[in-house]
Amino acid sequence: MPAEVLITKPASFSFGHTIRSHGWYDLAPFELDEEQGRLIYVFGGQNGYGPATAELSEDEKSIRIQIHSPDFDVKEIASSVRHILRLDDDFEAFYLKTKASGSLSWVSQRNAGRLLRSPTVFEDAVKTLCTTNCSWSLTKKMVSNLVEKLGERAADGRRAFPTPVAMAAVDEKFYRDEIRAGYRSPYFVELAQAVVGGELDPEQWLTSGLSTPELKKEIKKVKGFGDYAAENLLKLLGRYDGLALDSWLRSRFYEQHNKSRVCPDKKIERHYRSYAEWKGLAIWCDMTEKWFDEKP
């Protein structure tokens, strides 16, 4: 029998909207069980414990965590679940703006807006790099390869996301040949080695006192992070000032708000200007509303 932990749900929280908020649920070691409405994740080993697979689901008042492992750090896993589901983030100011907007009033009605994230900023950074300049199928392949070839195995045979140490231990050739990361390969080596060597601490970005533009500059110092990747990572850190425009978001905007005609990014920026520091989340909710009609 798996061990079970319950976490009380915040008042304005939607489990379904959070786990399907963006593509992360589709990237290993996340797995979405659509039929049962469960999110599965393999938490990395910590504090002397090995990796542990956990299934997250919900009932009326709680989030249920079922842990399939002979030994695990229950506090660490519960704390990571709070982090990945953003249970402690405050969206009241965003909901006030969306309520006033009319077109985005559904966001507060459905308690949407929480973007699923990984337990560590390092994992989110690596996955963001895997989304740059390629199709979603290639992103999935690169992330699966990383987990399969470098991740530590949990008791049930699934694997956790690789640690910075594991990623720093292999060379550029490995990333090219085994991960199929192509020209991104040296970026992974550089990122992992900088974290292991202590020159870079991505986890510190969560609590950084820097302004968002300053933090974006810091993130862009990491090879492979341009405007899109930096702004995407900032969203996962909880800073929504940037739109993180990629080709998909642009084409959805043209279709929805510009009669399918291409327009400059500045026009997109103007469209969401009233959301101020929330505009990155506003565009994401605006462009993905239909996802939740398709996936009730």
Place this chain on the structure above:
DNA sequence: GCGTCCAGGTCTACC
């Protein structure tokens, strides 16, 4: 099955 073309975001060199 093979070859060609294209999309995708960032980097570097150059203006």
Place this chain on the structure above:
DNA sequence: GGTAGACCTGGACGC
């Protein structure tokens, strides 16, 4: 600061 070309992969397409 802006721009062009290179980077690399997988998918689509034509043969």
